[in-house]
Amino acid sequence: MTPDYPVIRLKPKAEARAIRHGFPWVYSDELVTDRRTKALAPGTLAVLEDGERRPMALCTVNPGSRIIARVLDRDPEAVIDQAWLADRFRAALAHRERLYDTPFYRLVHAEADGLPGVVVDRFGDAAVIQPNAAWAEALIEPLADALADVTGVTTIVKNGSGRARSQEGLPEETLVLRGNVGAPVPVAMNGAVYMADLLGGQKTGLFFDQRDNHAFAQRLSKGARVLDVFSHVGGFSLATLAGGAASALAVDSSAAALDLAEKGAQAMGAADRFATRRGDAFDTMTALAEEGAKFDLVICDPPAFAPNRQALDAGLRAYERVARLAAPLVAPGGYLGLCSCSHAADLTKFRNASARGIGKGGRRGQIVYTGFAGPDHPQLPQLAESGYLKALFFRLTA
Numbered sequence: 001m002t003p004d005y006p007v008i009r010l011k012p013k014a015e016a017r018a019i020r021h022g023f024p025w026v027y028s029d030e031l032v033t034d035r036r037t038k039a040l041a042p043g044t045l046a047v048l049e050d051g052e053r054r055p056m057a058l059c060t061v062n063p064g065s066r067i068i069a070r071v072l073d074r075d076p077e078a079v080i081d082q083a084w085l086a087d088r089f090r091a092a093l094a095h096r097e098r099l100y101d102t103p104f105y106r107l108v109h110a111e112a113d114g115l116p117g118v119v120v121d122r123f124g125d126a127a128v129i130q131p132n133a134a135w136a137e138a139l140i141e142p143l144a145d146a147l148a149d150v151t152g153v154t155t156i157v158k159n160g161s162g163r164a165r166s167q168e169g170l171p172e173e174t175l176v177l178r179g180n181v182g183a184p185v186p187v188a189m190n191g192a193v194y195m196a197d198l199l200g201g202q203k204t205g206l207f208f209d210q211r212d213n214h215a216f217a218q219r220l221s222k223g224a225r226v227l228d229v230f231s232h233v234g235g236f237s238l239a240t241l242a243g244g245a246a247s248a249l250a251v252d253s254s255a256a257a258l259d260l261a262e263k264g265a266q267a268m269g270a271a272d273r274f275a276t277r278r279g280d281a282f283d284t285m286t287a288l289a290e291e292g293a294k295f296d297l298v299i300c301d302p303p304a305f306a307p308n309r310q311a312l313d314a315g316l317r318a319y320e321r322v323a324r325l326a327a328p329l330v331a332p333g334g335y336l337g338l339c340s341c342s343h344a345a346d347l348t349k350f351r352n353a354s355a356r357g358i359g360k361g362g363r364r365g366q367i368v369y370t371g372f373a374g375p376d377h378p379q380l381p382q383l384a385e386s387g388y389l390k391a392l393f394f395r396l397t398a
Contacts, residue, residue, distance in 0.1 A: 005076075008037055008059065010031060010056075014031070014050075019071065021382065025069070030068075031069060033068070042169060043060060043062065043136075045072070047076045058073045062168055065168050070111075070133060072114075085142055092113045095378075103122050103124055103151075104208070106120070106374075110386065111380050112379055112383070117135070123185045123196055124185065125153055126153060127157070128157045129157070129159065131165075132164035134169070144178060155180060155198075156178040157177065157204075158173070158175050159174050192239045192242040192268055193238070193264050193267040194233055194235070194238060195260040201233070206233065210235055210374075211374045214239035217236050220393070221241075221244060223296075226295060227297070228301075229285060230281050231252045238261065241265065241273055247275070248275070249276070249277060251285075252276075253281070258276040289325070294331040295329055296330075296331050297330075297336075299336075302339070303341070305318040306318075312344045320354070320356050323353070324357040326338070326357075330363065333395070333396070335394065335396070336365065339389070339391045340390045351390075351392060358396070365395055369393040370390070370392055373389040
């Protein structure tokens with residue numbers, strides 16, 4: 001029996017074609033927000049109509065969010081239950097199993113995998129769900145049940161933290177939904193071993209999105225002196241050690257992250273070539289320059305300096321500053337890798353800011369590699385925000 005969903009309606013001049021062509025969001029200024037719509041509880045399922053009252057899709061509604069509606073299904077009569085969720089998980093799993101031999105990857109990348117606002121990272125028999133939209137918070141138990149049924153994971157963590165949840169009006173909460181979480185989970189990638197803290201780490205505990213960019217850095221690393229700034233749990237530095245780097249120095253402000261990086265280096269038998277330095281990244285790069293330090297490969301992978309359009313100008317200045325401070329630390333003929341996870345800073349803007357910074361740092365170079373998130377982080381073509389990660393590697397020739 002088809003549920004009796006409430007109805008929400010686009011304003012007459014709203015662009016209905018974008019929704020019909022696959023754009024998954026409706027902004028609050030595009031929807032008729034009468035008293036009835038405003039009274040809908042966050043996470044309510046509703047049929048979206050165009051300005052001519054023609055049904056378009058089944059959406060989830062959050063009247064308190066700037067993204068007031070998210071498209072769940074093109075069928076306005078779809079039933080969103082555990083079986084529906086399981087179908088989405090099965091489709092996502094089929095793609096990842098074709099890509100990877102071991103079950104360590106991003107299983108669900110939100111809108112791009114048909115589960116708006118939902119992120120799921122898999123760590124073998126464990127998985128971490130980030131329900132960053134109100135509908136996912138309301139259906140967290142069916143989500144967990146479907147995830148366990150489809151994948152067979154026995155431990156499921158709900159990570160309810162981050163800016164996206166606050167924008168949805170959701171509280172911060174991290175808890176274990178199924179099974180038990182003990183020590184950090186060892187994750188093997190590119191020959192390196194990373195230690196993922198599923199409860200206390202950043203995001204879900206590890207950044208799978210950089211896997212392919214780690215692999216490129218590894219190709220440059222044989223015999224190299226490596227500096228990994230904003231290292232988190234040693235993403236780039238441990239990959240380069242696995243590739244034969246002579247030494248690697250990881251810099252981060254988090255003592256907990258650096259401790260996990262050291263444990264990863266020990267697990268892969270590279271502790272004797274690995275060192276850490278805790279501190280502010282900008283201050284540490286300045287200090288290293290004053291010490292006359294030089295590295296054959298420097299990688300900087302900072303947090304999102306431009307998480308939205310309002311922060312874009314300040315974020316681009318921050319990326320430029322990173323490049324300016326990092327460039328003098330690169331030995332002649334060495335390489336500089338610069339990353340951005342800010343969707344508001346597109347590739348062109350980020351590349352220009354990086355080039356300006358390198359120039360202001362007194363260096364010149366050539367771009368030898370442009371990378372993005374791995375294929376377990378698919379992009380929805382209609383949603384620029386789903387393609388957030390950029391990585392640029394420069395060879396500094398002067």
